[in-house]
Amino acid sequence: MSAGESAEVGDSEGGDGSDLAGAANVLVLSERLDSDARGSYLEELVAPDLANLLVVSFIDDPARWLDDWNRFGEPLERAVLVEEVQRDGTGADVERIVEEPADLTGLGITISERLTDWSPDSLLIFESLTVLLEYVDLKRVFRFLHVLVNRVKATGAVAHYHLDPGEHDGRTVATLTSLFDTVVTYENGRWQASSYP
Numbered sequence: 001m002s003a004g005e006s007a008e009v010g011d012s013e014g015g016d017g018s019d020l021a022g023a024a025n026v027l028v029l030s031e032r033l034d035s036d037a038r039g040s041y042l043e044e045l046v047a048p049d050l051a052n053l054l055v056v057s058f059i060d061d062p063a064r065w066l067d068d069w070n071r072f073g074e075p076l077e078r079a080v081l082v083e084e085v086q087r088d089g090t091g092a093d094v095e096r097i098v099e100e101p102a103d104l105t106g107l108g109i110t111i112s113e114r115l116t117d118w119s120p121d122s123l124l125i126f127e128s129l130t131v132l133l134e135y136v137d138l139k140r141v142f143r144f145l146h147v148l149v150n151r152v153k154a155t156g157a158v159a160h161y162h163l164d165p166g167e168h169d170g171r172t173v174a175t176l177t178s179l180f181d182t183v184v185t186y187e188n189g190r191w192q193a194s195s196y197p
Contacts, residue, residue: 025152028185033162033186040191043072048074050121053069058101081094081095111148125160
């Protein structure tokens with residue numbers, strides 16, 4: 001797909017993430033995903049054979065991503081869930097880390113350490129940039145993401161960053177979009193990918 005081009009994602013049987021091949025950092029533009037949309041996202045946009053999953057979620061329990069992964073993907077070697085509030089109920093093989101959304105330094109270190117220690121077949125799901133922007137101004141979030149997207153590329157991992165475009169002005173969305181390899185939107189039950197230079 002060339003710069004600015006748009007294509008429907010997941011047309012291939014069973015979806016395998018190949019529509020996003022070569023994209024290390026993907027901006028996912030959608031309202032908050034319900035369970036069905038998360039399932040469609042995992043089936044169509046994520047390779048099912050990843051070894052490691054790192055979920056950063058300040059919306060609610062990030063374990064729901066792990067639950068959905070277990071329905072659609074192969075067993076993981078490791079999973080780490082980063083959240084604002086400590087929760088119980090996840091198996092002992094899953095590490096939970098509590099971070100404050102406004103502590104970008106601590107959050108960056110946590111993410112970087114995990115991605116550096118893991119093999120390249122790892123996925124970071126960052127849910128949600130919309131919530132992060134409630135705690136931190138756009139300029140700081142941009143700088144944080146600029147460092148993070150480069151760290152993701154350096155480790156060979158893949159990262160998906162979720163943003164609800166309806167909650168932000170066009171300037172904010174455009175500013176953040178410039179950081180990513182590909183932008184994927186979810187509308188009317190369909191995923192659409194666009195590449196950006």
